[in-house]
Amino acid sequence: MRPSGRAPDEMRAITIETGFTRHAEGSCLIGFGDTRVLCTASVEERTPPWLRGKGEGWVTAEYSMLPRATHTRGQREAAKGRQSGRTQEIQRLIGRSLRAVVDLKKLGERQITLDCDVIQADGGTRTAAISGAWIALRLAVDGLIKSGALSEDPIEAQVAAVSCGIYRETPVLDLDYDEDSTADADANFVLISGGKIAEAQATAEGACYDEEGLLRLLRLARIGCDRIFAAQLDAVKK
Numbered sequence: 001m002r003p004s005g006r007a008p009d010e011m012r013a014i015t016i017e018t019g020f021t022r023h024a025e026g027s028c029l030i031g032f033g034d035t036r037v038l039c040t041a042s043v044e045e046r047t048p049p050w051l052r053g054k055g056e057g058w059v060t061a062e063y064s065m066l067p068r069a070t071h072t073r074g075q076r077e078a079a080k081g082r083q084s085g086r087t088q089e090i091q092r093l094i095g096r097s098l099r100a101v102v103d104l105k106k107l108g109e110r111q112i113t114l115d116c117d118v119i120q121a122d123g124g125t126r127t128a129a130i131s132g133a134w135i136a137l138r139l140a141v142d143g144l145i146k147s148g149a150l151s152e153d154p155i156e157a158q159v160a161a162v163s164c165g166i167y168r169e170t171p172v173l174d175l176d177y178d179e180d181s182t183a184d185a186d187a188n189f190v191l192i193s194g195g196k197i198a199e200a201q202a203t204a205e206g207a208c209y210d211e212e213g214l215l216r217l218l219r220l221a222r223i224g225c226d227r228i229f230a231a232q233l234d235a236v237k238k
Helices: 085-099 125-147 211-237
Strands: 014-018 026-032 035-044 058-065 111-120 159-167 170-173 185-192 197-204
Touching: 014 125, 014 211, 026 125, 035 125, 058 085, 058 125, 085 111, 085 125, 085 159, 085 197, 111 125, 125 159, 125 185, 125 211, 159 211, 170 211, 185 211, 197 211
Parallel strands: 058 111
Antiparallel strands: 014 026, 026 035, 035 111, 159 170, 159 185, 185 197
16 A cells, blocks of 8 residues: 555646746646646747857756755755755756757747746655646747747647656555655656657666566556646646
8 A cells, every 4th residue: 555545556636737927938836746846937039159050949947946845944055055966967857858849940049948946845856847847838839939939839749757666566656755765666757748758767776676667667657647748738728
């Protein structure tokens, strides 16, 4: 039995509120259970210096966790004067995941920055951030198309992410903190609508697993991401 009482292939409740902030070109507050992440998309009519004059744009991301997003207060990274290795890893993952579904030439010479700020953490913050960032990006691009700034849609597919793990010898979908902190294996899958895999991170924490175990986690991830894809479409259509 999972601590939450969920079935092995059961996601936590997915909640999405679009237009959560007034000024960003695209925004949403996404929730996977008790995890809450604010995702915003900011459009700038410029590119990084190394892309100037090349006729293409850029999509990048930044990630942070508020001090009381967890059980105890964490020090702000700005106060430390540097980002942690974990923060850098996650924001690079978010950027790679979003660029996997964007035609940067169609985007033109502009940059879109996805800011993902964790308000409350209960496991799966990076997967919720990726899933919410796609919604913020979609809304921002829709605005560019509507204004006439873009003549073609640069977003080629949806991208979503979900965590899976082996908990008490059973593969389970969408780990919360209680499961994540004691799981034998922990995995994060970034999947693209249509069946492709953008990224897979799978680590043996308490016990190693075999090939079949990895495939079972991937099958669970496909179930979870299909549900996230549907929730994303519902959110951007509202």
